[in-house]
Amino acid sequence: MNRRLVLLIVGLILSGSLLAFSPAPASAAACTNEGSNCKVGVVGPGGGIVFYDAGSMQWWGRFLEAKPDRATTTTWGAETSLYVEGYIEGNGGLTIAQQRQRAKQIGMGKINTSLMVNKLLPPNLQSAGWFVPSKDELNALFDSWKINRLRRTFSAAPMWTSTEASDSFAWYQLFQDGTQFTDANGIIPLKTGNKSDAASHLHVGSNFASSPFRVIPVRAFPPSTGVAPTPVVVPTVTRFNDACAQSATSCTIGDIGPGGGIVFYDAGKTLPWGRYLEIAPASCEGVELPWRVGKARVYKNWETAVKQRLIAKRVGMGKSNTKVITQSFGTGSYAAQFAQDSTCNGKDDWFLPSKDELDLAYNNIAQNREGGKDTPLGGFNKGYYWTSTDYNNVTAWTEYFMDGQQFDRVQTLRGNRLPPANPFRVRPIRSFR
Numbered sequence: 001m002n003r004r005l006v007l008l009i010v011g012l013i014l015s016g017s018l019l020a021f022s023p024a025p026a027s028a029a030a031c032t033n034e035g036s037n038c039k040v041g042v043v044g045p046g047g048g049i050v051f052y053d054a055g056s057m058q059w060w061g062r063f064l065e066a067k068p069d070r071a072t073t074t075t076w077g078a079e080t081s082l083y084v085e086g087y088i089e090g091n092g093g094l095t096i097a098q099q100r101q102r103a104k105q106i107g108m109g110k111i112n113t114s115l116m117v118n119k120l121l122p123p124n125l126q127s128a129g130w131f132v133p134s135k136d137e138l139n140a141l142f143d144s145w146k147i148n149r150l151r152r153t154f155s156a157a158p159m160w161t162s163t164e165a166s167d168s169f170a171w172y173q174l175f176q177d178g179t180q181f182t183d184a185n186g187i188i189p190l191k192t193g194n195k196s197d198a199a200s201h202l203h204v205g206s207n208f209a210s211s212p213f214r215v216i217p218v219r220a221f222p223p224s225t226g227v228a229p230t231p232v233v234v235p236t237v238t239r240f241n242d243a244c245a246q247s248a249t250s251c252t253i254g255d256i257g258p259g260g261g262i263v264f265y266d267a268g269k270t271l272p273w274g275r276y277l278e279i280a281p282a283s284c285e286g287v288e289l290p291w292r293v294g295k296a297r298v299y300k301n302w303e304t305a306v307k308q309r310l311i312a313k314r315v316g317m318g319k320s321n322t323k324v325i326t327q328s329f330g331t332g333s334y335a336a337q338f339a340q341d342s343t344c345n346g347k348d349d350w351f352l353p354s355k356d357e358l359d360l361a362y363n364n365i366a367q368n369r370e371g372g373k374d375t376p377l378g379g380f381n382k383g384y385y386w387t388s389t390d391y392n393n394v395t396a397w398t399e400y401f402m403d404g405q406q407f408d409r410v411q412t413l414r415g416n417r418l419p420p421a422n423p424f425r426v427r428p429i430r431s432f433r
Helices: 008-014 096-102 109-120 123-128 135-147 242-247 302-311 318-329 335-341 355-365
Strands: 049-058 061-066 087-089 092-094 158-164 170-174 218-221 262-271 274-279 384-390 395-400 405-410 429-432
Touching: 049 135, 061 135, 092 096, 109 158, 109 218, 135 158, 135 170, 135 218, 135 302, 262 355, 274 355, 318 335, 318 384, 318 429, 335 384, 355 384, 355 395, 355 429, 384 405
Parallel strands: none
Antiparallel strands: 049 061, 061 218, 087 092, 158 170, 262 274, 274 429, 384 395, 395 405
């Protein structure tokens, strides 16, 4: 590949000489690099807009700030892996799959970008401290921009992340609506890679035209010397843990939960919605169900609907989303009603997972698929699963369990219309403790 095209986006972000931004004057910069007087929406110490606050110091820092996006007519980089199988970290080696899963997380953008630079560009480009955001960092920016009405305006355009999905594909996000894609596994037919793309593709059913990729420079602060956490080891079989199954305590990912499902998330502490999430076994899965029946709307006030839909993506929102949906639609044969009516293994508090809850299930327990077969843990089909998060009263969010891409699909559909035909599915979850 022409070297001028290889990751020029990283050079645009990280080269101090090309960043034509300057920090706000000291007299106006109430938010300091040590984190004093900082909150979402204010100007950060680097002159960007603070869009994320972790609430306390993390291994990577606490706050994230973003600059205006920069146009680029170049590519993400060479279609080769950033990672080496068996990478040694701590007491053991990490698989490429583990490294890519971790690369999605908040806090990983700087490390991802360093890998990109070290592999493809001179390392001295890192002097300015800005980096290409990870998948989750960029998504946090999009949500914060819409929910908090940040003063900075970003382009309605495709934005690269620094998260690699495979040797030839990388994650990007449409800032028209927040969808995150790779376009792999048949989403764009016959496509074998996107890292060399200079512009996005037109998707079937979308009215978003193809346009050049852009990059939003992001910066973390206060400075931290912490170490990235070890990735979740995706189990291949369920484990019986008496404390978890019988007492709903001391659960780990992969344990059989008190509802006979599979524990896929531990928040680390008890939150208003609980601490753990478990997903029902395959025997309790719903098949060929639409998301809606009738013409009722979930969110009736268009002025507040945008914010409600963004909040409805979050972890902890699935149960309330399900209640709102069933109250709006009433009785019938549809996804949320199926989940709410489930009495799987004697429990009656199941619900349809939110967008982010279902994504956690995919990331934490559905990573061992062989080809197009059902996953060994949980028996997840490679097709689409409904979430409880509405998109626009006509479509709702789904997750493609072949690779974790999330798309909005027409709410009245029961499955793919085009071959290979595959029904949409529902996998209830429940929260506890």
